[in-house]
Amino acid sequence: MMWKISLIITLTVIILNTQRVTSDEHAEYTSDGFRPGRDVLDIHSSSYGIAYVQFNFDQEKTVLVWIQTEECVGCKLLPIAYLSRKTEKEKTVALIDTSWATSIKVTTATATYPSINNTYCELRHHFGLIGEYNLTIPATIHNTTAECTLVILKKPFYENTAVLLGYTVGAVWILGALIWYYCIKRHCLGKKSTQCNGNGHVPHDQTPLAPVNDMKESSTSLRLKSVDTFRGFALFNIAQGIAGDGHYWFISHSRYYGITVADFIFPWFVFVMGTSIHLAFNNLLSKGRSYRSIFKKLVVRSITLFFLGVCFQPHNDLRTLRIPGVLQRFGISYFVVASSYLVSRRLLARRKERTGKWYMMFRDVTDYLELPLAVCLITIHLLLTFLLPVPGCPLGYQGPGGPLLGENGELTNCTGGAAGYIDRMFFTEAHMITYSKSAKIYRSTVPVDPEGILGTFTCITLCIFGLQAGKILHLFSSAKGRIIRLLIWGMALITCSAVLSKCHLADGWIPINKTLWSVSYIALTGGLAFVAEALLHFLIDVTHFWSGSPIIYMGMNSILLYLGVGVLKDYLPFTWHPFYDNHSESAIMSVWSAFFWLFIAYVLYRKKIFLRL
Known part of the structure; x- marks a missing residue:
């Protein structure tokens, strides 16, 4: 335990002493x-x-x-x-x-x-x-x-030549791997594999999850390779994005409206965290751990994540220290969802056992408090967004504000609408992000924090969606039933996002907006996360067509790699000062960095070095 604390403190000190704040000045025109x-x-x-x-x-x-x-x-x-x-x-x-x-x-x-x-x-x-x-x-x-x-x-x-070439090489590599693996699978390594049946084929409904027909949890390990692979995929893209991502607008974060490739990474991390809560807590309860000890563990983990987030900043001036942040939001979301889930399990253990047909079909929805909690959080989010008066701004405004919008600059101080107003009142501008991506485009003068208070409500909701996926993967014995349920949830959320945004960039009732973590944004990212989890579950856990390697190694050591990527992003051999400073070199650098971290993750896995909070 001491070496973990020492490692965290060392990384934090390095962050505070190696990064510098940079600022851009607006150009003078005319x-x-x-x-x-x-x-x-x-x-x-x-x-x-x-x-x-x-x-x-x-x-x-x-x-x-x-x-x-x-x-x-x-x-x-x-x-x-x-x-x-x-x-x-x-x-x-x-x-x-x-x-x-x-x-x-x-x-x-x-x-x-x-x-x-x-x-x-x-x-x-x-x-x-x-x-x-x-x-x-x-x-x-x-x-x-x-x-x-x-x-x-x-x-x-x-x-887009560089990114097109990169994806083409990746697709060719995947296709070659699939052909090779299919041939190996078809012949079953000369029919010597223990997984082959009498006909030389691999059974298609093998899964490490034990069927759960009553409320007594199985002692079977609930660690799913598909979940670790999903987490590793998100971390791989973080490593790629931090190293430059080719400086393409559709790979970098969106300026304000819409969604890009990078905008899926943080939500999917939150989604997988929710899935892991169910699987991990079931393991702990099946081993006889008390609810009190589990609660103490989740409190310590939440506080540690929040503390790391506050320290994980490019400066240490307490007068301007940013309070919101990515790890802070992880800590808060984890605490709320894990605590409510633990209460649900405690109440469930005290209740009389039920085995009715309809109950068994919908017990992932009826037995838990998290979905009603999600409804409450979304309701509060919508009420504050559309009904909270913001001085000098239209009621329900969700735009970027700035002097370039409106007839006479009346939207100058309306950046982020109610979400931005709440953050500026609660944190004050000194403790928020100083310069948002939208400011370059819209010339906005007041800050809006992408990890603010109102967006945390929808972030918790997204974590609950991930928890729902974990319950589906655990509580239902049929692989077909699990995949169908995951796809139904995914399609329902994607449809909800399409309706709320009217499939339009900015003119919908609730536009897709990563900065505000709008309801349509978490519905889209959550829905696609359900679909992705269904696909990975089918390929990895059910048919065993893919082992998840090598991406799975990053997912099994996510905290250590996340801190490492953030700290060492400006150092050799992960990145270098560009020679030509163009799209191609930036794309090469980002791919190199991502695969280098993938290699490090494999070495850590082989050495059995893991950092867990």
């Missing part, structure tokens, strides 16, 4: 020509996703260029630069971000905002990577706004 070195909207440096656009015009007048990216949903155009015949040629070249389509309007120099009467031309175009374009501005203003003439001087590259 200058004489475009700023060199960064894209015109100051979203990122010119190393990733940039096109070169030369602005040409013949008139002797000065014009004003307005630009906005379509990722900024509902935003006003921004005045970027004044251009005139006296402007140097180098300063008439704009670096345009190629992640999303861009809207451009060119107006008179005195225009306060583009309109038909002051606009020379306008254009909406999705520029290509390192493409060179010539944009010609007409000499006069017409009654109807004309489209700017755009000519391609240099054909752009396909921006």
